[in-house]
Amino acid sequence: xxxxxxxxxxxxxxxxxxxxxxxxxxxxxxxxxxxxxxxxxxxxxxxxxxxxxxxxxxxxxxxxxxxxxxxxxxxxxxxxxxxxxxxxxxxxxxxxxxxxxxxxxxxxxxxxxxxxxxxxxxxxxxxxxxxxxxxxxxxxxxxxxxxxxxxxxxxxxxxxxxxxxxxxxxxxxxxxxxxxxxxxxxxxxxxxxxxxxxxxxxxxxxxxxxxxxxxxxxxxxxxxxxxxxxxxxxxxxxxxxxxxxxxxxxxxxxxxxxxxxxxxxxxxxxxxxxxxxxxxxxx
Amino acid sequence: xxxxxxxxxxxxxxxxxxxxxxxxxxxxxxxxxxxxxxxxxxxxxxxxxxxxxxxxxxxxxxxxxxxxxxxxxxxxxxxxxxxxxxxxxxxxxxxxxxxxxxxxxxxxxxxxxxxxxxxxxxxxxxxxxxxxxxxxxxxxxxxxxxxxxxxxxxxxxxxxxxxxxxxxxxxxxxxxxxxxxxxxxxxxxxxxxxxxxxxxxxxxxxxxxxxxxxxxxxxxxxxxxxxx
Numbered sequence: 001x002x003x004x005x006x007x008x009x010x011x012x013x014x015x016x017x018x019x020x021x022x023x024x025x026x027x028x029x030x031x032x033x034x035x036x037x038x039x040x041x042x043x044x045x046x047x048x049x050x051x052x053x054x055x056x057x058x059x060x061x062x063x064x065x066x067x068x069x070x071x072x073x074x075x076x077x078x079x080x081x082x083x084x085x086x087x088x089x090x091x092x093x094x095x096x097x098x099x100x101x102x103x104x105x106x107x108x109x110x111x112x113x114x115x116x117x118x119x120x121x122x123x124x125x126x127x128x129x130x131x132x133x134x135x136x137x138x139x140x141x142x143x144x145x146x147x148x149x150x151x152x153x154x155x156x157x158x159x160x161x162x163x164x165x166x167x168x169x170x171x172x173x174x175x176x177x178x179x180x181x182x183x184x185x186x187x188x189x190x191x192x193x194x195x196x197x198x199x200x201x202x203x204x205x206x207x208x209x210x211x212x213x214x215x216x217x218x219x220x221x222x223x224x225x226x227x228x229x230x231x232x233x234x235x236x237x238x239x240x241x242x243x244x245x246x247x248x249x250x251x252x253x254x255x256x257x258x259x260x261x262x263x264x265x266x267x268x269x270x271x272x273x274x275x276x277x278x279x280x281x282x283x
Numbered sequence: 284x285x286x287x288x289x290x291x292x293x294x295x296x297x298x299x300x301x302x303x304x305x306x307x308x309x310x311x312x313x314x315x316x317x318x319x320x321x322x323x324x325x326x327x328x329x330x331x332x333x334x335x336x337x338x339x340x341x342x343x344x345x346x347x348x349x350x351x352x353x354x355x356x357x358x359x360x361x362x363x364x365x366x367x368x369x370x371x372x373x374x375x376x377x378x379x380x381x382x383x384x385x386x387x388x389x390x391x392x393x394x395x396x397x398x399x400x401x402x403x404x405x406x407x408x409x410x411x412x413x414x415x416x417x418x419x420x421x422x423x424x425x426x427x428x429x430x431x432x433x434x435x436x437x438x439x440x441x442x443x444x445x446x447x448x449x450x451x452x453x454x455x456x457x458x459x460x461x462x463x464x465x466x467x468x469x470x471x472x473x474x475x476x477x478x479x480x481x482x483x484x485x486x487x488x489x490x491x492x493x494x495x496x497x498x499x500x501x502x503x504x505x506x507x508x509x510x511x
Contacts, residue, residue, distance in 0.1 A: 248393075249393050249396060249397075249409055250389075250393065252389055252409050252410040252411060252412070253356060253410070253412060254410070255355040255356060256355075256356070258355070260355050261355050261356070264354060264355055264356065281382070281386040281389075282381075282382035282383075282385040282386045282389075282411070283356060
């Protein structure tokens with residue numbers, strides 16, 4: 001389904017559906033060969049945050065050191081070989097004595113974010129900015145995957161210390177991601193995003209279309225895009241998923257190997273891949 | 284006809300009041316959930332089964348409890364364990380802990396399986412349910428101790444245990460061990476999976492507790508004749 005995506009430039013693609021799992025699964029497989037793919041989960045950043053600190057870079061914004069450091073760690077592991085080749089284009093001063101010079105590999109920025117947790121969000125912002133700039137100059141192809149893009153324009157449960165609610169646009173991670181998602185005319189990359197109701201806050205359960213979930217602002221921002229609807233597994237897809245689990249010895253229950261067990265799995269999961277995964281995890 | 288049945292369907296009090304008792308009149312029959320029971324045609328039933336079906340046409344049936352399913356994946360032992368782990372009626376939490384435990388066990392075993400050389404692959408058990416059953420079997424004590432009073436003193440006398448009592452003791456020890464002897468930051472499912480995997484190979488604190496009970500029973504075997 002997503003075979004030709006990496007060849008598109010100047011196109012912002014949407015997957016409109018109830019399941020982000022399917023997207024990320026196929027995404028990971030098909031685009032392994034392309035340099036720099038990274039995936040963000042916008043929902044996780046904008047709710048249930050324990051530590052919300054005022055940003056060191058811009059005092060009016062808020063930082064999330066925990067989520068930023070977790071993301072940096074994962075990003076580093078998945079994209080290490082590309083990060084060693086990419087160089088910074090600007091000098092970044094972290095504090096009085098620490099700075100990263102121009103021309104140093106990007107890995108140093110990430111390491112700085114991981115060691116000094118206070119600067120983690122800033123280093124995330126720097127990484128995104130650098131990647132976008134270098135992608136535009138044509139050295140690398142960039143594919144950005146965002147899970148739950150509608151979180152960036154929705155409401156949040158984040159609160160300041162005096163329990164007053166925080167607007168989404170005051171969180172530094174949203175600003176960073178919005179800048180990244182803005183496509184210019186000569187872009188050498190693609191954005192694949194999902195809109196989900198499952199993680200989003202204050203949206204009705206029946207809403208699944210991009211217009212309902214993104215709101216007017218989000219929709220205008222991401223115009224033009226290609227909506228692709230992702231439905232549950234077809235019979236062939238379910239069969240292949242089931243055979244894959246069996247082959248990897250993941251489905252261990254004796255009864256699950258029978259016809260009755262398989263029918264029951266179809267019934268319980270309603271062919272929803274996420275639910276099927278959760279059921280098969282303990283079978 | 285209706286008057287005689289009505290006599291059985293009225294609120295009924297037994298002769299002796301029990302501590303934990305079913306409020307149903309003994310006239311009521313248990314519900315049946317298995318698909319095989321209903322899918323067998325008339326011709327294949329034995330005389331006993333036919334008489335049973337005849338009985339069901341006249342007797343009322345108890346309401347089915349909410350944890351009774353016709354699912355092929357339902358396991359009575361696992362359900363019992365979940366009920367014992369449950370606190371304040373929070374079945375959702377207890378069940379989720381159990382499913383996470385099973386997943387954790389399966390994950391560890393499958394990882395071991397894939398890393399092992401082909402000669403050892405057959406020996407590694409990956410099915411979390413068989414592991415759970417076997418581990419519980421290994422934790423069951425063979426003999427128990429009861430306190431009997433003779434001549435003013437209380438003696439610990441070794442006695443045989445019923446199957447249900449043994450199963451209860453094994454589950455109880457497993458749950459109390461995992462609740463108390465763990466680090467503050469480890470999750471229940473993590474600790475439970477570790478205990479189950481070590482009980483599978485007859486190691487760990489629960490097995491130790493079972494062996495301690497056996498040793499006490501062996502030490503007190505002189506008092507065995509105090510049993511009635």
